[in-house]
Amino acid sequence: MLSALLVRRPFSMAGRVCLSRSSAGSGTVGPVEAVIRTKLEQALSPEVLELRNESGGHAVPPGSETHFRVAVVSSRFEGLSPLQRHRLVHAALAEELAGPVHALAIQARTPAQWRENPQLDASPPCLGGSKKTRGIP
Numbered sequence: 272m273l274s275a276l277l278v279r280r281p282f283s284m285a286g287r288v289c290l291s292r293s294s295a296g297s298g299t300v301g302p303v304e305a306v307i308r309t310k311l312e313q314a315l316s317p318e319v320l321e322l323r324n325e326s327g328g329h330a331v332p333p334g335s336e337t338h339f340r341v342a343v344v345s346s347r348f349e350g351l352s353p354l355q356r357h358r359l360v361h362a363a364l365a366e367e368l369a370g371p372v373h374a375l376a377i378q379a380r381t382p383a384q385w386r387e388n389p390q391l392d393a394s395p396p397c398l399g400g401s402k403k404t405r406g407i408p
Contacts (some may be wrong), residue, residue: 294317303372306367306407308320310364314362315343319344322339322341325394337373338372347359350402356379
């Protein structure tokens with residue numbers, strides 16, 4: 272099971288909670304992951320930032336940084352719709368989304384919402400390939 276392979280690595284963000292989880296299990300943070308973290312910290316001043324590189328669960332070469340899941344908890348999201356929150360995240364990561372990042376699952380919550388459910392959702396397993404190669408019409 273993928274969740275058994277997750278590695279938690281704490282980072283310091285001036286008293287805030289910041290975790291990285293890697294499905295690769297290597298315990299290292301890659302350059303794309305580091306840039307994502309830095310840009311989200313600068314743009315949103317999150318109270319919680321959890322970032323998971325889920326690339327290892329997809330049909331990509333080992334060590335890839337193409338598929339990520341992020342939970343961003345920020346007071347900047349107060350009064351914003353989910354779409355507006357996602358737009359803020361996308362704006363902060365426009366360069367990465369145009370280049371090396373193929374998929375980004377976003378949980379953008381206010382601090383109150385995070386206190387109600389402080390978990391990073393799990394992604395479904397990758398089926399790999401396209402509909403044609405999986406035999407799905």
